[in-house]
Amino acid sequence: MNTAILHLDSAQRRINERAQQIYDKQVDRARRQMDRLMLLLMLLQWIAGVAATLWISPHTWIGSISQPHVHLAASIVLGGMISALPALFVWRMPGKPITRHTIAVSQMLWSALLIHLSGGRIETHFHVFGSLAFLAFYRDWKVLITATVVVAADHLVRGIYIPQSVYGVLVANQWRFLEHAGWVLFEVSILTVGCVRGLREMWDVALRRSEVEEAKSLTEIEVQKRTEELRLAMEASDAANRAKSAFLANMSHEIRTPMNGVVGMAGLLKGTNLTEEQEEFADTIMASATGLMAILNDILDFSRIEAGKLQLDETDFSVNEVVEQVVGLMASNAAKKNVELLIDIPAETIAVVGDSVRLRQMLMNLVSNAVKFTNEGEVCVKLTTTQEPDQKLKLRFEVRDTGIGIPEDRQAAIFESFAQADNSTTRRFGGSGLGLAITRRLLEISNGTFGVQSKVGEGSTFWFELTLPKGTIAPESEPMISLKDVKVLVVDDNSTNRRIVSAWLTSWGTNLWTAESGSAALETLEARKEGFDVVLLDYLMPGMDGIRVAQAIQERFGENRPAVILLSSVENEHSRADHASFGIDAWLTKPLQSQKVRQAIERWVSKNGEQKSKRNQTQGEQDSPLKGLRVLVAEDEKVNQRVAMAVLARLGCDAVLAENGDEAVQRLSQQKFDLVLMDVHMPVMDGREAARRIREQEAGTGRHIPILAVSASAMQQDVALCLEAGMDAHVAKPYTPSQLVEKITTALEQFGAAA
Ligand code: ADP
Numbered sequence: 001m002n003t004a005i006l007h008l009d010s011a012q013r014r015i016n017e018r019a020q021q022i023y024d025k026q027v028d029r030a031r032r033q034m035d036r037l038m039l040l041l042m043l044l045q046w047i048a049g050v051a052a053t054l055w056i057s058p059h060t061w062i063g064s065i066s067q068p069h070v071h072l073a074a075s076i077v078l079g080g081m082i083s084a085l086p087a088l089f090v091w092r093m094p095g096k097p098i099t100r101h102t103i104a105v106s107q108m109l110w111s112a113l114l115i116h117l118s119g120g121r122i123e124t125h126f127h128v129f130g131s132l133a134f135l136a137f138y139r140d141w142k143v144l145i146t147a148t149v150v151v152a153a154d155h156l157v158r159g160i161y162i163p164q165s166v167y168g169v170l171v172a173n174q175w176r177f178l179e180h181a182g183w184v185l186f187e188v189s190i191l192t193v194g195c196v197r198g199l200r201e202m203w204d205v206a207l208r209r210s211e212v213e214e215a216k217s218l219t220e221i222e223v224q225k226r227t228e229e230l231r232l233a234m235e236a237s238d239a240a241n242r243a244k245s246a247f248l249a250n251m252s253h254e255i256r257t258p259m260n261g262v263v264g265m266a267g268l269l270k271g272t273n274l275t276e277e278q279e280e281f282a283d284t285i286m287a288s289a290t291g292l293m294a295i296l297n298d299i300l301d302f303s304r305i306e307a308g309k310l311q312l313d314e315t316d317f318s319v320n321e322v323v324e325q326v327v328g329l330m331a332s333n334a335a336k337k338n339v340e341l342l343i344d345i346p347a348e349t350i351a352v353v354g355d356s357v358r359l360r361q362m363l364m365n366l367v368s369n370a371v372k373f374t375n376e377g378e379v380c381v382k383l384t385t386t387q388e389p390d391q392k393l394k395l396r397f398e399v400r401d402t403g404i405g406i407p408e409d410r411q412a413a414i415f416e417s418f419a420q421a422d423n424s425t426t427r428r429f430g431g432s433g434l435g436l437a438i439t440r441r442l443l444e445i446s447n448g449t450f451g452v453q454s455k456v457g458e459g460s461t462f463w464f465e466l467t468l469p470k471g472t473i474a475p476e477s478e479p480m481i482s483l484k485d486v487k488v489l490v491v492d493d494n495s496t497n498r499r500i501v502s503a504w505l506t507s508w509g510t511n512l513w514t515a516e517s518g519s520a521a522l523e524t525l526e527a528r529k530e531g532f533d534v535v536l537l538d539y540l541m542p543g544m545d546g547i548r549v550a551q552a553i554q555e556r557f558g559e560n561r562p563a564v565i566l567l568s569s570v571e572n573e574h575s576r577a578d579h580a581s582f583g584i585d586a587w588l589t590k591p592l593q594s595q596k597v598r599q600a601i602e603r604w605v606s607k608n609g610e611q612k613s614k615r616n617q618t619q620g621e622q623d624s625p626l627k628g629l630r631v632l633v634a635e636d637e638k639v640n641q642r643v644a645m646a647v648l649a650r651l652g653c654d655a656v657l658a659e660n661g662d663e664a665v666q667r668l669s670q671q672k673f674d675l676v677l678m679d680v681h682m683p684v685m686d687g688r689e690a691a692r693r694i695r696e697q698e699a700g701t702g703r704h705i706p707i708l709a710v711s712a713s714a715m716q717q718d719v720a721l722c723l724e725a726g727m728d729a730h731v732a733k734p735y736t737p738s739q740l741v742e743k744i745t746t747a748l749e750q751f752g753a754a755a
Contacts (some may be wrong), residue, residue, distance in 0.1 A: 015210045027139070027199070032095040034138050038103045039090050039531050041134065042083040045110045049079045053117055074113070082109045091735070094625035097140070099690060103141045107131045108150035112166075120168030125180070129187055131199040132630055136191035138200045142473045144188045152181040188702070203278040227680070239309050248303050249715050253681075255296055256712030256733045259638065261290045263734035264643030271650060271737075293734065298434040300362075300715070305441045311716075312445060316471040317385065318349050319395060320594075327381055327591045334371045338540075340378035344500045347507050347594040350385060351471030352393055358442050359466075363397065365435035366462045370401035371508035377402030377459070381591075392472050398463045415440045441463070477545035483510040487531070488601070490519040491549065492567070493540040497592075501536060502676035504594045510601075518544030522552055525562075533561040537584075539568035547582050554583030563604035567592060591611070626744060630672065634664035634687060635679040635710070640733070644710070645676060645735045655667040661690030668694060673705060675744060677731075680711035680722060687711070688725035706751040710735075 027320045053074070053516050086106045089099040111128045118124040135143050155177035155734035156167040167176060239490050264286040274282060286288045304310045327343050334341035363381070370379040386394040401456045406414060443464055488510045498514050505512050513532075515521035518541055525532060535553065539546035550564045564583055569590035579587060619651055631653045635641045641657060648655035654672070658664035662685040664676065676694070680687040691707050698704060709722035712733040720728045728751050731743045 007600035011214065011268060015207070015214050018213060019210035022209055023203050026202055026206060030202075031100065031138055031140070035090045035094050035099055035103065038107065042106065042110065044088060045081045047113070047250070048085055050076060050112060051112075057516060066535075074117070078113055078754065079092070079110070082106045082113065085368045088521075097142070098138060099145045100138050101146045104135050104147040106466040106547060108147045108154070112154045113373055116158075120166050127605045128184060128605065130322030132184070132187055136195055139195045139202075141188075141192040141195045144191055144195070148181070148184055148188050149370060152177065153186050154669060155180050159382065179272070199661065203288065243304065245309070248300060249713065249718075252296060252300055252715070255601065256294075257640070259293060259641040260643060260733035260735065263293075264640075264647060265735055267647050267737045268643070268650065271414065286694055289734065295434075298438060301438055302434055302441075304715075305438065305445070310442075310445065310589075312355040312358060314353050315356060316351060316353055318351055318471075319359070320345055320349055322356050322360050323381055323383060323397075324591075324593045326360055326367055327362070328593075330367050330371050331569060331589065331591055333368075334379060335590075336570030337371065337375065338372060339374050339376065340494050340497065341367075341498060341569065342380040342494075344376060344496070344590045345381055345383040345387065345594070347504045350383070350393070350395070352468040352583075353471045354446070354466070354468040358446075359540050361400070361444055362439045366399040366464075367441045369435060370399050370403065370460070370462070374401040374459070375403055377492065377495060379403075388467055392467050393470050394465060394467045396463060396465045399458065399460055400461040402459040404614075405458055405460055406454040407456055408454075411452055411454060414452075414702055422720060443661040449493040474479050481606050482509070483598070483605065485600060486510045486515075486605055487528075487533045487562075489513045489521060489524060489532050489535045489562070491515045491518065491541075491546075492537060493517060493541045494538070497538070498589075501592065501597065502695065508598065517541060518546070518552070521549055523659060525553065525557070531557075531560065534563045534599070534604055536565050536567060539566055547579075547584070550583045552559055565597075565604070566598050584623070624650060626741065628673045629748075630742075631655045632658060632664060632667055632671075632673045632676045634661060634676065634682065634690065635659045636660055636682045637679070640679070650737065651741060661687055661693075663688050665693045665697075668705070670699065675748065676705060677710050678707050678727065680709055680713065680718070688727075691722070691726045704751055707749040708747055 012088045030204070034526070083106065086099070086103045091100045093099050094357065108128070108131060111131055113125075114127050115121070118230055130595070130742070132144060132147055135147055147526060163169055167739070195672065230647050262285065266289060268376065269282045270279070273513055301310070321391040323343060323345055331341055367379065367381060379399065382398040382400065383399075384396045388394050398669060414433075440450055443466070446466055448464055448466040450462075450464040452460055452462045484506075488503070488505055489497055490501050490512065491514075493502070493516055501516060501593055502512055513524055513528075515524050521535070521537070525535075537549055538547045539711050541549075543554075546566050548569070550566065553561050553564060561583060563585045566579065566584045566587040576611045585604060588596055588600055607730060629651075631646045631648055633641070634646070635644055635657070636659055645655050645657060656667060656673070658667050660682040664678065665685070667673075668676070682690075685693075687709060691709075694705065694707065706729075707727045709719075709727040709730045710733060711718060722730050729743055729747050735743075
């Protein structure tokens with residue numbers, strides 16, 4: 001309470017002090033202005049005085065004869081003298097009381113001079129009243145007193161000695177000055193009241209302005225306080241975010257390291273002689289580990305996007321390739337469930353500039369969901385494009401399934417993180433509920449749009465649209481062989497697939513027939529005497545499967561049969577050699593890719609004139625492409641050492657182990673290697689330092705041994721640090737044997753030549 005009063009008191013004191021400052025300044029400014037105004041008035045009076053002397057005084061003083069009078073000198077000299085002193089004061093001391101009082105005296109002397117020049121005319125006495133009114137603008141009643149004293153004294157003295165000068169008569173009553181002084185006092189008292197009130201109003205205005213200023217400064221202080229609080233809160237939140245990112249990076253590293261043991265060993269185990277039951281166990285370990293890694297990657301991605309740390313790449317890429325890769329990866333899952341997986345994209349290459357990795361991730365999320373939530377029927381990935389201004393292309397992706405569908409009231413919620421349409425789905429289908437949330441965020445960053453249409457029991461269509469600049473990927477070289485007028489029969493029970501393949505074939509200029517079953521196909525083949533060039537034959541069809549149709553074609557048409565290309569999404573029990581004996585010339589795995597279909601047809605069209613016995617090369621067991629490769633493995637962790645050494649031994653490589661970076665550098669100077677697998681975190685000398693040393697040793701020799709960083713730190717910046725240290729590529733732990741082969745092969749292709 002007391003402090004509140006103290007606060008109020010000090011606030012009031014501040015307001016009053018400030019009001020006083022404002023008031024003083026205003027009054028001073030007003031008085032300085034008045035000083036200048038009065039000086040101007042005096043100058044005018046001087047001119048008026050000279051004029052009066054020339055035209056009025058001759059008449060008033062000597063009757064009808066008009067001639068310049070000695071008063072001319074008086075008005076020029078005296079008037080000049082009267083004005084000179086105030087001019088000096090206004091120049092040297094503007095706004096000071098002495099200046100005002102001097103002006104008051106001078107002004108009243110001007111009145112006296114003018115009255116004298118007009119020969120004491122009573123009208124000229126009004127000059128006195130006017131002057132007093134002007135002086136009142138100073139809002140200083142003391143100035144009026146000075147003026148009054150001067151007027152009274154002047155009237156008294158001149159009334160006694162030269163009454164004509166002041167009253168216009170030769171003889172005047174010596175008390176007449178009292179009457180004049182009385183009128184002057186009357187006016188001065190009224191003007192004094194005006195002065196006091198004027199000053200009070202100025203004070204009120206100053207006080208109000210000071211109060212407003214105080215309120216404003218209080219608001220500013222409050223705003224500053226809040227801004228500071230906000231800044232501190234943001235700093236705290238930034239620090240928390242950094243801590244979260246660091247925690248995630250650590251956690252990711254800690255989980256990936258043991259997972260490398262699990263994935264690597266499970267992969268190796270699967271390559272040994274196992275009983276059926278053991279094989280199943282190994283598969284389960286592999287599938288669980290892969291699932292766990294997918295969730296871990298999702299969480300990492302999600303937190304990266306949330307923290308605004310995700311940056312999109314911009315490279316030229318072919319959208320067709322991305323779609324085909326995604327669908328290819330999901331093909332075996334779909335085939336296992338007997339779900340038809342279809343690609344419906346334009347036959348020509350669509351090149352754009354954007355982030356192909358993120359596009360693949362978004363499509364993968366949608367396609368894997370579609371396959372996961374569909375138990376029968378089909379999943380179709382469709383791409384349509386629209387030309388946009390500025391060399392841009394709008395891509396619309398649709399992933400349509402005939403799965404369980406999503407209730408309407410849950411359709412908005414599933415785009416949120418960790419949300420699922422029905423919580424029981426987690427138990428039935430698994431999943432973390434992050435896939436759609438990540439896709440949505442990625443599309444937000446890319447300025448895309450995202451949506452779903454779905455009906456429970458009928459299926460769902462997830463779609464998204466992206467506008468990207470057109471890319472400059474060189475279009476695939478013009479096909480050498482024209483397919484114009486080639487006669488093709490497409491046999492498939494799935495109408496969507498018939499439609500998609502038909503669209504490609506039509507765009508290549510073929511003559512096209514379709515049949516929806518084996519028996520219908522045979523009828524069409526019988527009916528057309530001119531025959532067909534190629535039959536695209538689906539394997540899984542109700543009634544008669546593709547192999548039986550192919551056999552029937554072989555039996556009926558013998559040597560004159562068309563080329564038969566089998567389309568199959570499932571592994572069948574027949575070997576490739578069997579296929580040939582059934583009358584099958586080539587086989588393509590579904591989901592079909594337009595280029596592959598075209599190449600298969602081209603191959604058989606070009607061989608038309610040649611012997612048809614030339615069959616596809618049987619893919620014999622090839623030697624491992626990495627056989628004999630000398631690899632130095634730098635790794636400190638026991639389990640990971642065993643994984644790496646075992647995988648490399650399986651691939652036929654000659655692998656040598658170094659326990660840390662320092663040992664690796666020494667080994668390299670003693671022995672020749674083709675490639676280094678370098679763990680990043682190692683005691684004594686870490687992988688990055690070792691890579692730097694190796695590159696230093698190579699400097700100027702023209703040698704460049706490929707170094708692959710192997711690390712459980714999979715964040716973008718970790719990869720960048722490895723590359724900065726001179727390594728060529730990055731393999732994230734955990735890795736499967738095939739992933740390692742792929743990375744090594746790519747690195748050898750790119751950097752091996754200089755090794
Ligand atoms: P997850 O699939 O890992 O649970 P998502 O974010 O990818 O997470 O999906 C969230 C939820 O949306 C799923 O759990 C499921 O309930 C629903 N959903 C997604 N795609 C489909 C689909 N094609 N058909 C039916 N439901 C779907």
